[in-house]
Amino acid sequence: MDDRLESRLASGDATAVGECYHAHAAAVRAYLRRLVPYEDVDDVLQVVFTEVWRSRHRFDPARSLPAWLLGIARKRAVDHLRTRRPPTLSLDAVGDPAGRDGRVDVDELADRDRVRRALDELPVVQRQAIELAYYGDLTQREVADRLRVPLGTVKARTARGLHRLAALLPRAVA
Structure with a gap:
């Protein structure tokens, strides 16, 4: 044996x-x-x-x-x-910050509304990457860990999403 x-x-x-x-x-x-x-x-x-x-x-x-x-x-x-479903941070969970004088600026609220509507137009994976990075204040490595995807995937999703956002949002007039 x-x-x-x-x-x-x-x-x-x-x-x-x-x-x-x-x-x-x-x-x-x-x-x-x-x-x-x-x-x-x-x-x-x-x-x-x-x-x-x-x-x-x-x-x-x-x-x-x-x-x-x-x-x-x-x-x-x-x-x-x-x-497992990756946790995401809803934009509704993020409060609107006050303006410099402590009050909410109406123009800022309008800009935020345009950004939110433009974000809603993005594919879910691009929106998640951008929301976690910009609203969740996470690094790209942290976003990759949270979404359980490779770092390069997060970078590509973020870049494509930001490029698409630039096309969706009207140019700001200075």
């Missing part, structure tokens, strides 16, 4: 899953940290090893156990991210 961890796992040995966890959980956790928010890593890790237990009979001991584990981890991380 082959007493390697891979063979025992594939044959359904109940102790092999525990040993697999002790041997590979740190590597799987490190991999998941690159894919899911930090606070969700342990939850996804638990799902990964639950699936390892459920699908242990499908594992081929001739193949790489770490690669199989990371494949499961990637699939569960993607599933986890797809079920």
